Amino acid sequence: MSAEKGALQRGRKRVKIAVIIPHFPPHIGGGEQLFLAVCQSLVQRGHQVCVVTSNSGGVTGIRQMDGFEVRYCPWRMLFGQPVLRIRDIREVLAWCDVVHTSIYSTALRTILAARQAKKPCVVTFHEVMGPKWRLFEPNLIRSTGFICYEWLLLQFAGNVHAVSRATERDYRRFCRRPGRVFMIPNFLEFPEKAALMSAGPGFREVFSLQDGEKGILYFSRPAAIKGVFVLLEAVRLVQDQLRNGRARLCMLLSAAPEKGRKQVEAFVEREGLSDIVRIRNSLPRNQQLRVVSEADLCVIPSVTEGFGFAAVEACHYGRPVICSDAGALPEVVSGRVRFFRNGDAANLAEQLGTFLREGPEGFLMIPAKHFDRDPSIDAYVRMYETLVNSERI
Secondary structure, eight states: OOHHHHHHHTTOSOOEEEEEOSOOTTSOOHHHHHHHHHHHHHHHTTOEEEEEEESTTSOOEEEEETTEEEEEEOOOEETTEEOOOGGGTHHHHHHOSEEEEESSTTHHHHHHHHHHTTOOEEEEESOOOGGGHHHHOOOHHHHHHHHHHHHHHHHHOSEEEESSHHHHHHHHHHOSSOOEEEEOOOOOOOOOHHHHHTSSOOHHHHTTOOTTOEEEEEEEOSOGGGTHHHHHHHHHHTHHHHHHTTEEEEEEEOSOSHHHHHHHHHHHHHTTOTTTEEEEEOOOHHHHHHHHHTOSEEEEOOSSOSSOHHHHHHHHTTOOEEEEOOTTHHHHOOEEEEEEOTTOHHHHHHHHHHHHHHGGGGSEEEOOOOOOHHHHHHHHHHHHHHHHHOSOO
């Protein structure tokens, strides 16, 4: 081991980290916000970071952000994902000590380029889909292609960062010769109450709820993977109970995927649910968190979930939660919780009916769980140090 690496192991050297990922803020998304917070924290601890990403957030060129450099590149899109150009990462590969990439579209080329540059590389898997691709891609050829690509990626990813035990389990099941796994959970930070309350109108105002009306909140993408159509079918089944109980399904939906948004709106119209389903656009984070904090009930119906940011947010604010038993959700939820069988709209309808009759009194009480920044960043730093000091690349 070189003297420089020995110094790093003793904690006296700072690490130079190349983060090569498909999207980065101002692109909006939970994974993007996570990587932003990780980069900010690493720089605050004295490490050096350079991010190379696509211009999907509407920015092209080199920008300075909170003490680190971000290179926004005009990568072409394929299947809705940016395709990395090797020439855009050569300089940063020569500069760095360790490379950090993530699924899906940047991972394979980054792994191969890092090997050629003789730099250790770790891949963040927010979720391992495997055969679950067939649940969301009806075209057999495309779903098979996605499964094969993910399997190939797993074979090349010698070092894996899993964001939950569920993701780690799926990785080990799907990858027959798994590599080294670093399980580091995601972390969330929440604004002070004053910032929350001043962010904008609250739950009842946003959804125009009248006195005596209950609001059941869904806040996520209008995508099948998030279980939105399972939820809508459950609401169809209990629509009379919702009307009699003066309860409304309140949906904060992002504009994308556009097809999913249109399908949600068409379902509501076709099934005659417009009087009990209220749809609004996603809100800035602080205002959205205020809305979450005031909901009567939050529903997290995800069909698969690598971590579950929405579930953690709802539980942080002490909201009663009904969620599926998919993926990492049982791992991250706490407080007053009821589970329903994953993908089972009738079972979800039963849980909603019980809530309407009894309120949250019969919910499970799960001890509080915390997903804080400092322990996670400590684990990131240990991961980078292990990779830089390891003989395995």
